[in-house]
Amino acid sequence: MSKLFREAIRLEVEESAQHKPLTFLYKGRREKAKEILKRWRVDQGWWKRSVEREYFQVKTASGTVCELYRNLLTGVWYLQRVYD
Amino acid sequence: MRVACFFFPHFAVQVEVRDNDSLTGRPIIIGGLPYERKAVYDASREASACGVRLGISLREAYILCPQGVFLPLDEEKYANIFTTVLTLLATQSPVVEVGTPDFAFIDLSYECPGHITELQFVEGVRQTIEKRLQLHACVSVAPNKFVARAASQVARPGKIIAITEKGVKDFLTDLPVCLLPASSRILERLELLGIYRIGQLASLSLAAVSLEFGNEGKRLWELSNGIDESRLIPWSQVPMLKEQIYFEPGAENINQVLAAGDELLTRLSQQLKERWQCCLRLTISMHFSNDHIAQRVFHFKEATSSRETMLRHLKQYLDSARFTVPLSEMRLTLTDFCPESGRQATISSGFSDQPLKYRERLASAISWLRQKYGKGIVSRVLAKPSSALPEDSFSFTEFDL
Numbered sequence: 001m002s003k004l005f006r007e008a009i010r011l012e013v014e015e016s017a018q019h020k021p022l023t024f025l026y027k028g029r030r031e032k033a034k035e036i037l038k039r040w041r042v043d044q045g046w047w048k049r050s051v052e053r054e055y056f057q058v059k060t061a062s063g064t065v066c067e068l069y070r071n072l073l074t075g076v077w078y079l080q081r082v083y084d
Numbered sequence: 085m086r087v088a089c090f091f092f093p094h095f096a097v098q099v100e101v102r103d104n105d106s107l108t109g110r111p112i113i114i115g116g117l118p119y120e121r122k123a124v125y126d127a128s129r130e131a132s133a134c135g136v137r138l139g140i141s142l143r144e145a146y147i148l149c150p151q152g153v154f155l156p157l158d159e160e161k162y163a164n165i166f167t168t169v170l171t172l173l174a175t176q177s178p179v180v181e182v183g184t185p186d187f188a189f190i191d192l193s194y195e196c197p198g199h200i201t202e203l204q205f206v207e208g209v210r211q212t213i214e215k216r217l218q219l220h221a222c223v224s225v226a227p228n229k230f231v232a233r234a235a236s237q238v239a240r241p242g243k244i245i246a247i248t249e250k251g252v253k254d255f256l257t258d259l260p261v262c263l264l265p266a267s268s269r270i271l272e273r274l275e276l277l278g279i280y281r282i283g284q285l286a287s288l289s290l291a292a293v294s295l296e297f298g299n300e301g302k303r304l305w306e307l308s309n310g311i312d313e314s315r316l317i318p319w320s321q322v323p324m325l326k327e328q329i330y331f332e333p334g335a336e337n338i339n340q341v342l343a344a345g346d347e348l349l350t351r352l353s354q355q356l357k358e359r360w361q362c363c364l365r366l367t368i369s370m371h372f373s374n375d376h377i378a379q380r381v382f383h384f385k386e387a388t389s390s391r392e393t394m395l396r397h398l399k400q401y402l403d404s405a406r407f408t409v410p411l412s413e414m415r416l417t418l419t420d421f422c423p424e425s426g427r428q429a430t431i432s433s434g435f436s437d438q439p440l441k442y443r444e445r446l447a448s449a450i451s452w453l454r455q456k457y458g459k460g461i462v463s464r465v466l467a468k469p470s471s472a473l474p475e476d477s478f479s480f481t482e483f484d485l
Contacts, residue, residue, distance in 0.1 A: 004474055004475070006475045007475070017178050018178055037359050037421075038361075038421070038423070080475070081474060083360055
């Protein structure tokens with residue numbers, strides 16, 4: 001099971017030169033991205049709602065698996081989903 | 085754009101020599117043992133001097149070079165070592181592209197760290213590869229991918245060829261046309277027309293080349309004039325889970341192999357479940373005590389993380405295989421991961437024997453909730469699994485029984 005945030009939570013993320021998340025601040029705690037399990041991109045044309053996102057399914061050092069994405073239009077990071 | 089190309093000539097031979105010093109300077113032929121019906125995968129310079137070429141049969145290679153050292157083909161090992169090379173390159177440049185298995189490109193458009201020149205930077209990378217991995221690369225730096233690739237093929241190990249934008253045409257002029265990425269049919273036709281050098285092709289008009297060779301000809305004409313606008317395609321490591329077991333002494337009993345496979349699959353399945361993932365491919369590699377390697381790849385119809393499913397495939401393989409010599413090592417690799425998927429049971433499935441009664445009870449409960457908390461307290465979820473955006477993958481509507 002997972003908790004999906006309909007309104008993704010804005011995150012403060014420390015990223016690598018290749019824009020991979022290294023650490024992120026969630027609920028006042030800095031979580032370290034230990035492993036990137038999956039990475040994909042979502043593009044949606046302007047005729048719907050212009051969306052360009054790069055998703056990362058990340059396993060943190062504390063063992064939590066979550067989905068983050070970077071809005072490629074603004075460069076801002078969001079938390080979309082947290083797995084149980 | 086500035087691109088550096090790292091070419092590892094005879095990569096498989098380099099790996100084998102690195103792992104076994106006694107092979108240095110000997111004619112090595114990789115692909116299998118002489119009596120096997122397989123082709124030569126790679127051959128050392130000493131073997132090539134005897135006439136051994138890539139792609140010929142091993143029997144033919146044995147006739148040409150009976151003193152050759154025939155080694156089994158371990159593609160997995162070469163792929164793993166090349167991945168190590170790419171991982172190392174990825175620490176040096178933000179964009180790394182894999183060409184064919186022995187080529188790698190890195191993007192030098194970014195400022196080199198520490199304010200050193202690009203040549204110093206590339207030389208540093210080459211030396212790091214040589215020092216850490218004991219692999220020798222031919223390196224070149226050029227304004228585009230094609231020129232960089234061609235230059236690395238004519239570069240000597242340890243010496244870097246750097247080509248500037250202005251020097252591209254001069255550099256390509258005397259190179260043979262076989263360095264162009266052309267089909268064998270076009271290469272044959274070029275030879276029939278007396279075109280042996282890239283410069284000869286470049287001197288023809290684009291219209292004439294297009295008329296003769298179509299779109300492929302147009303592309304070749306552009307390349308021979310040093311025009312290549314293709315971008316580097318970033319490489320990313322293919323995720324995989326791997327477990328292996330060594331048998332000492334070698335396993336001769338199928339049940340022993342199956343028990344070991346069961347143990348490996350239990351570990352792999354556990355790792356998959358921890359990652360919330362399933363896999364679509366299982367690769368089984370068996371290494372026998374006589375240096376034979378047998379490999380089998382299973383593609384699952386449905387993604388799975390189940391140990392039982394994978395074990396069934398392993399058992400099927402072991403039942404069909406005939407082992408004549410003891411098994412010394414077994415490797416199991418899982419690749420092609422995808423998220424776990426499952427189907428949730430319908431809300432009424434637990435009451436299949438009395439569905440009507442259940443619906444009435446549900447309607448009564450919802451009616452009571454609405455009276456107490458107001459409208460909108462109970463909603464129906466509409467799932468749209470094809471939606472690309474997770475937040476659009478479902479919506480809530482009024483619950484109506």
